[in-house]
Amino acid sequence: MQLQGPVFVGVPLLGPILIWMFTHQLSSRCEDxxxxxxxxxxxxxxxxxxxxxxxxxxxxxxxxxxxxGGFRWPLALPLGLYSFQLTLSWTFLMLFLAVDSPGLPINKLAALLLLPYLAWLTVTTAITYRLWRDSLCPAYEPLPSKESG
Structure with a gap:
């Protein structure tokens, strides 16, 4: 394994370590x-x-x-998806560990008011992905239906 191997193995562990440092606790749901x-x-x-x-x-x-290796174009999609998945995983981990932490959320209504923004981000991400995919494969066209010919 090259030097990069331990870096790739270690980076995913940074999220849980930093989350633990931020929350100063681990969830006690399985201990009480x-x-x-x-x-x-x-x-x-x-x-x-x-x-x-x-x-x-x-x-x-x-x-x-x-x-x-490197960070060339063929790696953009697989490592981008991996990074996205890792970020989601860290987010869910933070929610799991920090839900008992005082002050998270500070105001439940404020947290709920951010849900439409999260929904809008999901829609715009889907649109962006579709535009990105179509720009990579401009020849991609849906097959004409039998009714139109």
Whole structure:
């Protein structure tokens, strides 16, 4: 494995580490009196997360290496999708860990008022993706239907 391998393996672990530092806690949902009977111990959860994030990082390294390394155009889509997925994963992890943290959210109504913005971002992302895809494949045209010919 090249020097880049450990970097690709380590980067996904930065999110959980920074989130933990930000929240100063790990969720105690599996430790208190409301514990679910099937909830694993805290250390198991940490081990599984660390393993999953490390494996995801190694997978991204393999894709990066197989496509020639560097940061050239063929890597834009797979590493872009991976980065997007990793960001979503970190976001959900932060919500899971920080939901018990005092002050998050400061105002529930304010958080709910941001939902239309999130919906609008989803729509504009879909439009942007479609425009990007069509610009890469200008010859892509839907096949004419039998009714129009």
């Amino acid at each position: 009196e409301r514990k679910l009977p099937w909830c694993p111990p805290h250390k198991v959860i940490l081990l599984v997360w660390a393993t999953i994030y490390s494996v995801m990082g190694y997978a991204s390294y393999l894709v990066w290496k197989d496509l020639g």
